Amino acid sequence: MENLNLFLAETYQYALFTIAIARMKAKMNPSRILFALGLILLPGCATQIVNLTPNQIPENPSSIYTFSCATEVKRPYLDKESIKTEIVVNGDRHTMQKSDIGENIFNLDYHLPPRLSKVRYYYVLTYQINGEDGSEEIEIYSDLFRSNLINRYVIQLDTDRAPVGARVGLVGRGFSEHDVVTMGGQDVSTIFTSTNSIHFYVPSLPADKTYDVSLRTRDGSISAGKFRIDKSAISFLPSSLYLSSGEKTMAILTIQFEAPPGGLFIDVTTDIPSSVIMPEVIIPENSRSINISIEGGEPGTGTLYVEVPGFNSLQIPVSVY
Numbered sequence: 001m002e003n004l005n006l007f008l009a010e011t012y013q014y015a016l017f018t019i020a021i022a023r024m025k026a027k028m029n030p031s032r033i034l035f036a037l038g039l040i041l042l043p044g045c046a047t048q049i050v051n052l053t054p055n056q057i058p059e060n061p062s063s064i065y066t067f068s069c070a071t072e073v074k075r076p077y078l079d080k081e082s083i084k085t086e087i088v089v090n091g092d093r094h095t096m097q098k099s100d101i102g103e104n105i106f107n108l109d110y111h112l113p114p115r116l117s118k119v120r121y122y123y124v125l126t127y128q129i130n131g132e133d134g135s136e137e138i139e140i141y142s143d144l145f146r147s148n149l150i151n152r153y154v155i156q157l158d159t160d161r162a163p164v165g166a167r168v169g170l171v172g173r174g175f176s177e178h179d180v181v182t183m184g185g186q187d188v189s190t191i192f193t194s195t196n197s198i199h200f201y202v203p204s205l206p207a208d209k210t211y212d213v214s215l216r217t218r219d220g221s222i223s224a225g226k227f228r229i230d231k232s233a234i235s236f237l238p239s240s241l242y243l244s245s246g247e248k249t250m251a252i253l254t255i256q257f258e259a260p261p262g263g264l265f266i267d268v269t270t271d272i273p274s275s276v277i278m279p280e281v282i283i284p285e286n287s288r289s290i291n292i293s294i295e296g297g298e299p300g301t302g303t304l305y306v307e308v309p310g311f312n313s314l315q316i317p318v319s320v321y
Contacts, residue, residue, distance in 0.1 A: 048072040049085075049123050049142040052105065058173070059151045067108045068099065069123050069142070082128035082137075089121035096123075118148045150174075154215055154224040162202050163232035164310030165257030165264070167191075170198045170215065170224055178218055183227060184211035189260040201260035207231035207310045232256045232311050234266075240317040241304070243296040253281060254289040255311070261285045264308070268292075272302030275320040296320040 052068035071085055085096045085106040096106035112119060123142040128135055151174050158169040170181065177192040181200040191199040198215070205211065208231060213224040233256045243249050253266060266281040277295040284290070299320050306314035 046074040047140055049125050051145050056150050057147050058153045059149050064109050064111050070105050071125050077129050077131045079128040079130050084126045086124040120146050154222055161228035163230045164202050164204050165232055166202045167199055180216045182214045182216055204309045234311040236314050236316055242319045244321055245296045248295045251292045258286050259283040267307045269305045272300040274298045275300035
């Protein structure tokens with residue numbers, strides 16, 4: 001029933017818009033139309049209505065929303081005192097007031113019914129031309145616009161940059177435990193704190209780059225802004241390895257922040273694979289380090305390479321005798 005009512009309301013609004021355009025055309029006889037077209041073609045003539053109301057409007061407890069537009073009228077013989085800007089919303093026509101932030105910006109605070117998910121509206125610009133052949137009232141209609149009322153949104157990120165592994169917060173409204181933060185199109189470890197707060201761990205992505213951050217919800221994605229990943233630090237002790245065939249030693253690999261949920265995979269490779277025997281390296285979640293058992297294989301001299309996206313790379317000299 002609610003969807004049916006919404007459909008009927010939108011159909012009614014569109015019908016009003018169509019009728020208004022038809023009336024405007026009916027008012028103008030052919031000579032008036034030619035007169036208006038002549039004004040448009042004259043150098044320096046321009047009429048614009050620019051919608052400043054966002055497509056996505058956060059819900060508020062008052063159910064009062066501000067509709068805004070900017071207008072510009074450049075016409076010969078224009079009576080500036082006659083300019084009037086109106087808005088038609090929900091079938092009702094209202095006069096808009098001049099905004100304090102600009103001479104040609106107009107606002108209207110309008111109370112919308114509760115539980116409304118979208119609203120259609122258009123603007124009407126009226127002015128008078130005092131030409132040599134008499135006065136002419138011109139009425140210009142904007143396009144038909146639609147804005148969605150949203151009950152969840154992101155206000156801001158705690159910070160706009162951090163190294164890999166850092167925990168960053170999002171502040172907003174309407175969050176749920178099913179929401180997931182994405183960065184650069186990739187899902188990242190997300191922690192639901194409350195309906196107004198959510199956290200994520202900066203993922204292991206190439207550093208010194210800026211990524212788009214979004215919140216993926218059951219209703220779609222919401223942009224949260226831009227985020228720059230700074231390089232994070234990683235260390236390996238000892239700084240070099242010297243062991244005999246069959247000998248085992250312990251190494252410690254440490255990162256700057258705690259590993260995210262699921263752990264952090266460390267890519268450790270070597271140019272002497274037959275000389276170095278070691279397991280896959282994953283730092284457990286909530287840990288900053290891991291002990292690695294390394295065993296000497298066949299005699300050889302080479303290097304261990306430690307690489308993780310977003311971290312400084314390491315090269316560890318290795319000698320097995």
